[in-house]
Amino acid sequence: MPTSRELVAAALRREQPDRVPYCEVYVSRSFVTPLMGWDPPTTAKANFEGNEFTIDEYKAVAERLGLDNITFVLRAPVYSEIVPGDHDTLFYTRGLIRSAADVETILLPDPDDDALYEGAASFARDRGDYSAWFITRHGISPTMLSMGIEEFSVALYDDRRLVERILDLYVDWIEVVAERASRLGFDAFVTTDDIAFNNGPFFSPQIFRELVLPRFVRVAKRISIPWVFHSDGNVTPLLDDLAAVGIAAIHPVEPAAMDIRQVKRTYGDRLCLIGNVDMNLLSLGTADEVEETVRGLIYDLAPGGGYIVSSGNSLAHYCRPENVLAMSGAVRRYGGEQLPQTIATAPRRSAP
Amino acid sequence: MADLAPLTAAIEAGDRTTAVRLAQEAVAAGTPPQEILDSMTFAMQEIGGRFQRNEIWVPEMLIAARAMKEAMAVLEPVLVGAGIKPEATAILGTVKGDLHDIGKNLVGMMWKGANIEVVDLGTNVPPARFAEAAKEHGARLVGVSALLTTTMVGMRDVVAAIRTAGLDDTKVIVGGAPVTEAFAREIGADAYAGDAGSAVEVAQAALRG
Numbered sequence: 001m002p003t004s005r006e007l008v009a010a011a012l013r014r015e016q017p018d019r020v021p022y023c024e025v026y027v028s029r030s031f032v033t034p035l036m037g038w039d040p041p042t043t044a045k046a047n048f049e050g051n052e053f054t055i056d057e058y059k060a061v062a063e064r065l066g067l068d069n070i071t072f073v074l075r076a077p078v079y080s081e082i083v084p085g086d087h088d089t090l091f092y093t094r095g096l097i098r099s100a101a102d103v104e105t106i107l108l109p110d111p112d113d114d115a116l117y118e119g120a121a122s123f124a125r126d127r128g129d130y131s132a133w134f135i136t137r138h139g140i141s142p143t144m145l146s147m148g149i150e151e152f153s154v155a156l157y158d159d160r161r162l163v164e165r166i167l168d169l170y171v172d173w174i175e176v177v178a179e180r181a182s183r184l185g186f187d188a189f190v191t192t193d194d195i196a197f198n199n200g201p202f203f204s205p206q207i208f209r210e211l212v213l214p215r216f217v218r219v220a221k222r223i224s225i226p227w228v229f230h231s232d233g234n235v236t237p238l239l240d241d242l243a244a245v246g247i248a249a250i251h252p253v254e255p256a257a258m259d260i261r262q263v264k265r266t267y268g269d270r271l272c273l274i275g276n277v278d279m280n281l282l283s284l285g286t287a288d289e290v291e292e293t294v295r296g297l298i299y300d301l302a303p304g305g306g307y308i309v310s311s312g313n314s315l316a317h318y319c320r321p322e323n324v325l326a327m328s329g330a331v332r333r334y335g336g337e338q339l340p341q342t343i344a345t346a347p348r349r350s351a352p
Numbered sequence: 353m354a355d356l357a358p359l360t361a362a363i364e365a366g367d368r369t370t371a372v373r374l375a376q377e378a379v380a381a382g383t384p385p386q387e388i389l390d391s392m393t394f395a396m397q398e399i400g401g402r403f404q405r406n407e408i409w410v411p412e413m414l415i416a417a418r419a420m421k422e423a424m425a426v427l428e429p430v431l432v433g434a435g436i437k438p439e440a441t442a443i444l445g446t447v448k449g450d451l452h453d454i455g456k457n458l459v460g461m462m463w464k465g466a467n468i469e470v471v472d473l474g475t476n477v478p479p480a481r482f483a484e485a486a487k488e489h490g491a492r493l494v495g496v497s498a499l500l501t502t503t504m505v506g507m508r509d510v511v512a513a514i515r516t517a518g519l520d521d522t523k524v525i526v527g528g529a530p531v532t533e534a535f536a537r538e539i540g541a542d543a544y545a546g547d548a549g550s551a552v553e554v555a556q557a558a559l560r561g
Binding site: 149150157197202207254257280284317 | 408449457476504549
């Protein structure tokens with residue numbers, strides 16, 4: 001049987017692996033603590049820019065949950081007020097960068113400093129058979145959050161240059177980090193920039209093409225491993241551009257926002273799809289309902305390759321453990337040898 | 353009598369300088385304040401529809417709302433003088449345990465643009481606070497937002513608090529990423545708004561119903 005790493009690599013190449021993989025981009029420590037029988041943390045561990053687990057903890061979590069991937073987080077700081085919520089959750093609230101003078105206060109860690117990658121290097125080295133994913137942000141969401149979403153939106157019309165200055169600080173940083181992450185031996189490069197609501201992107205596809213896309217191209221040139229693009233909400237209007245840049249996969253294809261079967265039909269020849277198991281179902285539904293949903297997703301999306309099972313966002317503290325175990329159980333039950341090998345979806349595009 | 357179509361167009365385009373100037377000219381020309389107000393609320397109604405149809409996005413909605421707000425500041429003294437009041441008062445907030453506010457803020461802007469007075473309680477609002485504020489302000493609408501599945505379930509408590517307070521004429525409208533029409537029905541909310549664009553129509557229908 002191929003390793004988890006090989007299964008995930010095949011799916012990201014849109015090939016059909018021997019078994020459909022199961023991956024998550026984020027697993028909350030609060031969620032797994034009771035499941036793993038760990039003592040509750042004595043101090044708040046949540047951190048947007050840090051890691052929830054040591055490598056050994058993460059491998060134990062992956063084994064318990066049937067995950068095929070483990071993740072390492074390295075993100076540039078966001079200049080926003082951060083307010084703690086319940087269950088170790090954090091919320092970005094008021095952006096702190098409002099003016100050209102404020103931009104001077106942005107200090108990012110030196111991306112050329114080897115010390116920045118020490119944790120990442122050992123994580124990738126010790127991954128075992130798991131697919132090791134490097135989690136970061138491209139720069140558009142740190143820009144939005146550092147300015148505040150409303151202030152960012154208005155500045156697109158009032159002061160586009162200010163937006164570009166902030167965005168370029170982050171993109172300059174991530175260009176170097178992306179290249180280093182590729183060389184460290186990670187199996188996927190994941191950017192988590194939320195840029196959409198359920199009904200569509202925060203800003204127009206035109207602004208995306210003017211402001212963001214050229215900066216995606218800059219980063220894409222530095223990456224030599226598959227790039228997984230994560231955004232909440234409905235990013236359908238951006239998918240042509242994302243595929244053209246060379247994005248390998250999109251996550252989490254939220255069911256309330258996107259019709260994953262329609263996306264598969266339209267983009268299945270260009271993008272691997274990861275996710276779509278509804279968060280409401282994982283937290284409020286039954287294990288039987290979860291199993292039936294995952295079975296349907298696997299049968300409709302996995303034949304021919306290019307589908308990875310994942311939650312429709314993350315394993316948050318409020319997911320029911322029995323439902324998450326039902327999800328990974330369904331992957332083993334329905335995603336293996338009994339899965340048809342024929343390509344039943346994804347029309348092939350003719351070469352230009 | 354001023355031609356109000358350019359005022360409507362300026363608000364739709366988010367051109368606040370022109371919107372303010374045209375509002376001033378309309379007032380100076382003695383245009384009935386209700387007509388000026390209608391031309392402005394019509395602009396925001398258009399903006400809501402375009403947002404729903406993905407013809408415009410959040411930035412365009414925000415600059416239109418800003419133009420509306422600044423033009424309204426010109427008109428408000430005249431409206432008061434003419435005895436024209438907001439159509440209704442709405443209490444708005446994000447449920448307890450949730451600190452997300454962009455969706456709520458967009459709904460608030462759109463409701464204000466529809467001449468609904470908005471009392472924004474902010475984020476992380478306990479159920480009882482919604483009921484207290486609705487009673488205090490005589491609100492006919494309560495808008496409740498949530499971004500997380502775990503906080504969404506707290507909307508049930510808000511509905512219960514409004515009912516327990518005996519606010520039978522107050523309609524509860526819920527919305528936010530995880531919220532569905534079915535969930536809204538299940539918890540006994542009066543209506544569900546899928547986005548800020550539809551929130552105005554939903555509110556107006558609730559007020560009529």
